[in-house]
Amino acid sequence: MAIPRAAKTQRRTRIQEEKEERILEAALDVFSSSGFRGSTIDQIAEAAGMSKPNLLYYFRTKEAIHRQLIDRVLFTWLEPLRAFDAEGDPEAEIRSYIRRKLEMARDFPRESRLFANEILQGAPHIEDELKGPLKELVDEKAEVIRAWARAGKITGCDPYHLIFSIWATTQHYADFDVQVRAVLGQESAGEGRFEDAARFLEQLYMDGLRIRAD
Amino acid sequence: MAIPRAAKTQRRTRIQEEKEERILEAALDVFSSSGFRGSTIDQIAEAAGMSKPNLLYYFRTKEAIHRQLIDRVLFTWLEPLRAFDAEGDPEAEIRSYIRRKLEMARDFPRESRLFANEILQGAPHIEDELKGPLKELVDEKAEVIRAWARAGKITGCDPYHLIFSIWATTQHYADFDVQVRAVLGQESAGEGRFEDAARFLEQLYMDGLRIRAD
DNA sequence: GTAATGTTTTACCAATCGGTCAAATTATCG
DNA sequence: CGATAATTTGACCGATTGGTAAAACATTAC
Structure with a gap:
């Protein structure tokens, strides 16, 4: 008798862990390139190499997969901003923030697109988290930047x-x-565009275009 | 007897013109907020205030609506870049380019989102136009900017x-x-954020953050 | 081993999808 | 007016959608 789905016993099986991971990985592929409404459970199931009912044994609904994925991405996506250090040197902090964000765009493009898709469609699933935790974090870091400006740095x-x-x-x-x-x-x-972009952005943020009057 | 759909006679009826416009307007709403795959003909028809078969009398397929919308947007979206003038003053040209693009983001957000949705999902319908006309236009303007740099401007x-x-x-x-x-x-x-953004971007591109060494 | 639990599959469902068809209705034009 | 062409509608189609039921199968604990 199976009372499955997030298991009767609190403990998660090895199989559960593996399969859930495979599903999330597949779902990231699909959601990030088709958006939520444009993706189907069948696509995800096929990408994960299992049958649709089997997938639905681990996640009750399509939304459940999406929500878990979004939660994860939202967290890791803000890592670089969290690392932004008020005590650090402004130039070094901004420079490294840009570099890290650019590295994430290069190494985790699917995560970025998943997030972009969600925002584009009006953020129906995460509006609260944007207005809450995200806003608070940005408010905090904005204050750091303002302090730097006040200090003339x-x-x-x-x-x-x-x-x-x-x-x-x-x-x-x-x-x-x-x-x-x-x-x-x-x-x-190749991936050279990321290095070119890094160079350009660094210059832009450090010096602007330094336009000279004729 | 109706041989309809883009009409037997070359001339387009008043009704045809009106209805097609209404459909495109409605489709812009729907596509821009749900993406192509996430949008349904029924949604568009309802937003346009007509029945699905009636809508399909004017556009044979969902793709046909989308293609026409994308073509329009792609054209008007590049207007500001086309206006970029090699003979003009670099500072004024870049400044006004930024301002115009920002105005478009403010006044035509749906168009921007439609385009973003398309690119996000891999640009399945417009890859050729990106690699052709778009690339050529950018190549041309890039050369202008390079010439300004060579001239020390x-x-x-x-x-x-x-x-x-x-x-x-x-x-x-x-x-x-x-x-x-x-x-x-x-x-x-309010819309104040657009003015704040304009001020910020102008400063960024003209001078950078002008970080001073301690 | 065996019983209980966890996993997978087969068959299925109602709803919705994009789209068609033919008949009914309306507009246009001489 | 009448006729012809343009428009609109309702009824429908096969395919796909998200999701379920129950039985078959595998694994684990004792």
Whole structure:
């Protein structure tokens, strides 16, 4: 007799752990490239190499898979911002924040796209977490940046829009990858674009375009 | 006898024009917030205030609606970049390019999201146009920027990544609107964030953060 | 070993999907 | 007006959707 799904006993089986991981991995593939509504359980099941009812034995609904995936991504996605250190050197902190976000765009593009898909569609599943934990974290770091400006270590600027711009420019290389590749052409087929981007962004944030009057 | 659908006679009826417009308008709403696969003909039909078969009288397939929408958006979306003038003053040109892109994000967020959705899902319908016309346009403008750098009017930098970063930072305010609003909180409920963003981006691109060594 | 539990499969369901068809209705034009 | 063409509707289709029921099968604990 099976009272399954998150098991009667609190303990999770080895098989449970393995299969759940495989499902989440497959679901990340599917959700990140088709969005929630555009993805089907069958696609995920096939990608995970199991039958649909078997998949539904581990996750009761499509939403349950998605929610767990989103929760994970949301957490790891904010790691770099959490690491932002008020005591550190402004230049080094901003530089390393940009670098880390860019590395994440390079190494975890699916996670970035999953998140982008969710936000694009109005964040129906995570609005609360955006207005709560996310906002609080950004508020905190914005205050750090403001303090740096007050101390004269950095030009005064809107810290929120600074953070937005770093998010936008770095995640762009994951979310709009197809476009970036199309525009750069195949001559730059490798991962060189990430190094070029890093160089460019570093220069942009450190010095701007340094436009000289004629 | 109806041989309808893009009409037997070359001329388009008044009704045809009106209804097609209404359908495209409704489809923009639906596609931009649910993506292609996530949207249904029924949703579009309802939003357009007509029955599904009636809608399908004007557009044979769901894809046909989507294609026409994408084509339109792709064209108008590149207007600002096309206006980028080689003969103009670098500072004024870049400044006005940023301003125009930001205005488009503010005034046509659905169009931006439609495009973002398409790219996010791998641009299955427009890969050719990205690799063709889009790439050519960007190549041309990149050369303009390079010429400015050679002439010493602007710091040397990778022109492609400069363009990417302007795209990313401006479209962010349309595509990630929900997130931006959530983080800024409701105190900034109005459209003030666009003015703040404009100020910030102008400063960023003109001077960078002007970080001073301790 | 065997009994209890955990896992997988087969067969299935109602709802929704994109799309068709033919008949009914409305607009246009001489 | 009448006729012809354009538009709209309701009824329908096969395929796919998210999800279920129950029995077959495998694993674990004793």
